[in-house]
Amino acid sequence: MHYYIAGRGAPKRGPRGKFGFDLVGAISADPKGARAEKWLEHRLWKMLHPNITLRSLRELLYEMQPLVRSPLFDLDPARESQHVSWRRHPLGNSAVPEIIEGVALLHSGAGWHPREPGAKDAFGLFEALVGLWCEARLQCDGARMQALLDLTIRTQNLAYADETFVYIIAPFLAFLSFDGPDHPLGKGGESSHSNSDEGE
Numbered sequence: 001m002h003y004y005i006a007g008r009g010a011p012k013r014g015p016r017g018k019f020g021f022d023l024v025g026a027i028s029a030d031p032k033g034a035r036a037e038k039w040l041e042h043r044l045w046k047m048l049h050p051n052i053t054l055r056s057l058r059e060l061l062y063e064m065q066p067l068v069r070s071p072l073f074d075l076d077p078a079r080e081s082q083h084v085s086w087r088r089h090p091l092g093n094s095a096v097p098e099i100i101e102g103v104a105l106l107h108s109g110a111g112w113h114p115r116e117p118g119a120k121d122a123f124g125l126f127e128a129l130v131g132l133w134c135e136a137r138l139q140c141d142g143a144r145m146q147a148l149l150d151l152t153i154r155t156q157n158l159a160y161a162d163e164t165f166v167y168i169i170a171p172f173l174a175f176l177s178f179d180g181p182d183h184p185l186g187k188g189g190e191s192s193h194s195n196s197d198e199g200e
Contacts, residue, residue: 013040043060043063043127044127044130046060047060047061047130047131047134048130048134052134052138053138054085054135054138054139055083055085057131057134057135057138058084058085058088058135059084059085060131061073061084061128061131061132061135062084064124064127064128064131065121065124067099067100067103067121067124067125068100068124068125068128071089071097071099071100072088072089072097072100073087073088073089074087074088074089075087095132095136095143095144095147095148095151096129096132096147096148096151100125100128100129101151103125104125104126104128104129104151104155104158105151105154105155107122107125107155107158108154108155108156108157108158109157110122110157111157111160112157112158112160112161113160113161114160114161114162114163115163118161119161119162120161122158122161123158123159123161123162123165125155125158126152126155126156126158126159126161129148129151129152129155130152130176132148133145133148133149133152133176136148149173149176149177152173152176153173156169156173159172
């Protein structure tokens with residue numbers, strides 16, 4: 001258990017260890033624990049994985065709600081044969097599409113409760129900002145990373161739309177703010193940026 005608390009790994013499904021104890025199964029069997037199960041394989045962690053490529057990250061961004069997908073990607077059916085990474089709209093000098101920023105700022109002013117209508121989409125906006133931060137990181141764009149971090153902090157109330165994530169929002173934002181050229185995410189150091197030109 002100390003191994004997980006220290007952040008050296010994540011629980012895996014099924015019996016584990018010399019006693020064959022299924023930790024995930026035991027937690028999931030409890031109604032309160034079941035609410036946390038989705039975080040084992042959540043899209044947020046996949047986007048933040050130190051070895052993710054730009055191509056894979058954009059696939060995850062493309063899976064998001066239409067409000068996020070439409071400003072980020074060319075949805076012309078004539079381009080469906082192309083990988084989504086090649087259909088990414090250029091942002092120019094913007095850190096984030098104006099429509100996504102505007103809606104995120106608007107929705108962040110609400111006092112979200114996880115069970116109210118729209119909560120899932122509200123958290124999806126928070127997730128999108130983190131995904132765009134990950135994209136900027138893979139492109140080694142420090143200025144855009146900082147702009148997206150600032151926006152994520154300003155709109156952190158969106159995280160309250162999820163009943164579990166709200167408990168880790170403070171260390172999570174600290175985790176994002178620690179990343180950069182001098183403090184690369186994960187153990188790979190600068191090698192974690194090795195696929196920064198993929199899909200460009």
